Amino acid sequence: MSANQSDPLQALLDILSTQTAILKSAYTTNNTTVPSLDSPFEPTSLESDPAVAAARKLIVAAATQLIATVQSPVEYLQNGVSGMFDTLTLGFVIDVNVPEILKEAGTQGLHVKELASAAGVDSSYLARVLRYLATRHVFNEVSPDVFAHNRLSSLLTKAKSLKEIEEGPQHARFDDAAMPAFLHLASDELFKSSTALIPFMKNPQEAAAPFNIAYKTTKKMWEWTEEPGNEYSSHRFTAAMKNTAEASYPPELFTSNIDGDALKANETIVDVGGGVGSVTLALRNAYPKLRYVVQDLEQQIVAARMFWEEKNPEAVKTGQVQLQAHDFFNPQPIKNAAIYFLRLIVHDWPDQDAIKILTNVRSAAGADSKLVLFEMLAKHVAEEDTFTNSGGSGPGAPYPLLSNYGIAGAGFFTTLDLALLTMYNGKERTYAEYTELGRQSGWELQEVRPGKLSTFIYSPI
Ligand SMILES: C[S@@+](CC[C@H](N)C(=O)[O-])C[C@H]1O[C@@H](n2cnc3c(N)ncnc32)[C@H](O)[C@@H]1O
Incomplete structure (x- = not known):
């Protein structure tokens, strides 16, 4: 036990002072200073620097734990509620x-x-x-x-000036402004739906999700936004989601974890529920000798055709990239592909639906096919032996921090988990839950690779 293990408060202060010095020195090395809270945000390369991100994570984890430790518990809970x-x-x-x-x-x-x-x-x-x-x-x-x-x-x-917002159509005011669109949506559909969260959790058989209770509809949220009269919501949702995935996740996350070099020329990779196919585009650039199929619902495939027309029309013309309307609750039409991958799909669905989606893929897979999921990994707040032993996450946060770094590590993540529950009855899953999801749909989880999104690699059972 080190000296500070008997003095958690001092250990928190030590983390704060060491990491603040690291943060300041990173900025000094770049001939600048840590940005002031009083000035508007100016993106710089240091914002995404891994050493800066690591120091910042420890500072936020220690500072929030310090507040939780020293603040009056009454005040802490009053603020939280x-x-x-x-x-x-x-x-x-x-x-x-x-x-x-x-x-x-x-x-x-x-x-x-x-x-x-x-x-x-x-x-x-x-x-x-x-x-x-x-x-x-x-x-x-x-x-x-x-x-x-x-x-x-x-x-x-927002991206538009006040004049442009006032003169333009209301539904377009969030265009190209993902952050305000997301926050505004959170104060509208997500907030209204959240008022049905407690009744739903006490009586889950009553509706598909809290959203359905709050909006008195049996439709999925993304079907509801397509109904006449909901154009404003639809536009805002698209603006909130647009580019978020692309800006948040570098293409190497997908190209390096799909292991395309291990495949033979003309083997096929299927992007199930692939949206317009932006991950496939990155893969096709990294592995130009393979074949690809992007599958999604009809209206998304219309958008996908426009996307590929702009990005790489040749790949579609030659048939190297096929854009296919396919509902993943129906039998998978592409048999025996080398890899079937799904990015940010299963977290939108409760277990019984996620199992149906993965079972349909399993029925089409061959003995050597792989299933790859790109998803977030839910971590317990307590130290997790199973996952650490699986080679996934490495050691948790240093003493005396919460193993998952509290809100610095899992703040947005736990929010997103409850948002998925509120809107779709979806969920972020733990290592044990991903293993079980595979087992129930005919797949064995072989490996988990950590990252901003984790890569879950399965083989047929
Ligand atoms: C969160 S988006 C992820 C899209 C894409 N995988 C990506 O990461 O960019 C979920 C996608 O699932 C698609 N989807 C929803 N229900 C579907 C279904 N029944 N069959 C096929 N795709 C579906 C949606 O159209 C949407 O493109």
Whole structure:
């Protein structure tokens, strides 16, 4: 036991001071300083630097654990239970274009009366909303009732100017602005659906998901957004999702884990539920001697044709890449492919549906076919022997941090898990659950490779 193992508070402070020094030195080496909270966010290469990311993760994990340790438990829980106001206040300011108005006002900021008048809302309500957010470090109150952007609030700004938003069609205002679109959606469909989460969990046989109770529909959320009258939701959902996967996951994550060099020329890789086929495009560039099939529902395949027409029309013309309308609840038409892969599909579905999808793939697979899933791996908060032994994650966080780094490691991830439950009754799964999912659909989990998305490699049982 090291000296600090009997003094968790000191161990947290040690992590904070060591990692803050590492963070500062990374910025100093690049002739700059750690960005101030008071200035708008400016993306730099250091934002994605692995050493910076590792230091930041430890600092956030230690700082949040320090707060949980020293804050009055009553205050801690009172703050935690007000989370819906985080959602609603962010949704409100985005809705009434406060971020665009403040962006045009510049660094000196704007008095809340002028801000409210430009936004067309009551200034006393807006003042309270902004005070709530600025208290939580979103927006800067530069002098009483005068607000300006800071590092966090600057990310709420849409891609269009205030004039373009006001003059253009409402449904298009989130175009090319994934972050505000996602936050606004969270304050709307996700928030409304979440009010049905408790009734659903107490009575899950009543509906397919909390969304279905809240919206009084039997349709899946993505079918509902396609209904006439829901164009605004549909556009916003597309904007929120567009490029998120591409920006979040580098193509090497897929090209290196699919092991295409081990395949013979003209062997086939099937991208099941592949959307427009953006992963397949990366694979086709990395392994040009293989053949590919991108499968999705008819309307997605229409979008996929346009995508490939722009990116690589030749690959489709020659038949090297086939775009195929296929519902994955029907029998898989491509038999004996070398690899069937699914990216971010099974987490959208409850177990019985995920098993149907994977069983359909298994029925078409040959003895040497592989199934590859690219998904997030849910980790227990307690140390996990099974997964660590499987070579997946390596050691957990250092003492005295939570093994999964708390919200620094699994914050967004646990939120996403509950969001999937709320909207589709989907789930993020643990190592044991991925093993069981395979077992029940005829696949044996052979290997898990860690990464921003984990790679799960299965062989037929
Ligand atoms: C979260 S997206 C993932 C798309 C793609 N795999 C990717 O990572 O970019 C889920 C995809 O599943 C598709 N999907 C939903 N239900 C389906 C079904 N029954 N059969 C085939 N695809 C379906 C959707 O159209 C959508 O493209």
